């Protein structure tokens with residue numbers, strides 16, 4: 001039995017009438033990567049803000065490394081590192097100065113301060129840029145510096161709130177490499193949130209959160225097994241006829257969306273020949289794919305996360321924000 | 333102990349940012365000079381009519397004004413330092429500070445000392461202009477002034493930080509500061525002696541804590557005859573020590589309120 005490093009019981013957080021976190025309970029095991037997956041506004045950031053002592057819970061309890069997040073704030077803060085969803089660096093300082101500030105407020109002993117700063121900067125490959133003002137860093141470099149900062153005081157738990165939001169796919173990839181690498185090297189627990197379905201797959205366990213409630217919590221594979229097997233998609237002019245025929249021949253209720261008609265079968269490879277041999281309705285194409293977390297989310301909530309649209313819009317917003325901040329920063 | 337370290341680094345960061353901001357650094361050297369020229373030449377003719385008392389004391393108007401401008405520089409810089417908190421909130425850096433394992437009191441203290449140090453530096457730079465207006469300062473006068481300016485600046489910075497801790501947007505902060513700064517400055521003896529004022533105005537000036545800071549500057553810059561235009565409270569002429577004690581008391585209240593305000597935030 002592994003130790004629970006985060007324990008959350010019946011946690012509720014309200015903002016006026018809005019229930020941002022609606023009575024959730026879960027545990028995170030020491031050393032695991034735990035993912036919070038859900039659309040924008042689901043309550044992921046709010047949960048982190050309660051766990052990191054920035055918000056007081058409306059009701060319920062949460063403990064981190066054995067410390068109560070309301071009554072033992074300082075011990076909790078000492079145990080965690082944070083990469084916030086929104087940027088939180090001092091753009092007017094250089095990388096070293098940002099890390100030095102962090103080392104002081106977290107009480108990293110003088111004897112190891114320099115060594116640790118070098119270690120984390122080398123890890124995120126920013127050592128060569130250490131004396132450059134953060135203002136001149138790209139979005140990806142800033143994110144890496146924030147990750148380095150979050151690790152500087154050797155926290156037990158590292159929170160990563162949408163660590164790749166607003167970054168281009170290549171940089172996203174790069175950031176995940178660090179995170180997975182980190183996991184191999186340190187005995188650290190990682191709590192991450194994302195609304196990118198593909199990214200959630202790196203977690204050992206995932207909680208799917210929607211409208212402030214946890215609707216499922218399991219390993220990615222187990223979640224995917226909630227889908228009956230493989231997903232078959234048919235493209236056809238006559239969707240209604242195809243759906244009727246599938247119901248009649250195989251006893252399966254198919255659904256339709258803009259992509260075509262789709263349904264789940266236990267074993268796609270074996271199913272396709274059966275379908276091809278007997279199907280009467282005209283088909284343009286048949287495709288099969290393994291279930292993704294997208295499908296799981298759709299099945300659980302009846303909605304899609306729409307990560308592409310959301311992702312790009314969010315990316316543009318974030319970028320615009322960086323630009324605006326840089327611009328104003330010059331007069332700050 | 334860890335809180336002392338935190339106060340130090342928060343203070344240090346403020347200085348670093350001030351030093352890095354070359355535009356502000358430059359304006360901090362040029363602005364005092366401009367103020368002096370504008371206020372001194374523009375207003376001296378009209379003010380001479382009102383300010384006969386100053387002539388009798390053996391100082392011309394621009395000399396009388398000089399400590400007032402020093403006070404104004406310190407006042408403006410100190411009160412506006414609160415803006416750095418609004419910036420930090422907007423840029424997200426405040427979160428880095430607020431989740432750190434340090435007390436909110438340390439945050440308020442560090443910010444107060446940072447702003448006060450910068451305001452004191454600005455005021456001290458202003459003293460360089462003293463010879464140009466015919467005021468000569470000894471080393472001990474300058475040292476005393478630095479102490480007085482620092483105490484005054486701490487009080488005023490704490491007030492700015494108290495306000496900034498409750499205000500979330502830059503625009504709102506600017507508006508509140510304008511509304512606050514103008515009465516604080518214009519209802520002080522920075523530009524005129526208290527003695528010649530109508531009694532209602534005199535009362536307002538005596539309620540204003542900034543008045544005592546400026547009075548202490550004036551008394552230490554324009555000694556020894558300056559008692560002629562110092563503040564008297566209930567008929568008692570205030571000494572430098574009494575002035576700065578009042579300022580320090582006001583500052584203590586502000587610091588406590590600022591710490592409280594920071595600690596009770598969600």
Ligand SMILES: Nc1ncnc2c1ncn2[C@@H]1O[C@H](COP(=O)(O)OP(=O)(O)O)[C@@H](O)[C@H]1O
Nearest residue numbers: 015018020038039040041042043044045046047
């Ligand atoms: N400080 C706040 N005040 C009021 N409402 C908030 C605040 N923070 C978050 N919310 C609301 O709570 C809900 C959950 O937000 P959030 O936790 O940021 O979602 P997520 O991180 O999953 O995108 C949203 O409806 C959001 O508008």
Ligand SMILES: [Mg+2]
Nearest residue numbers: 044045046085
């Ligand atoms: Mg969020």
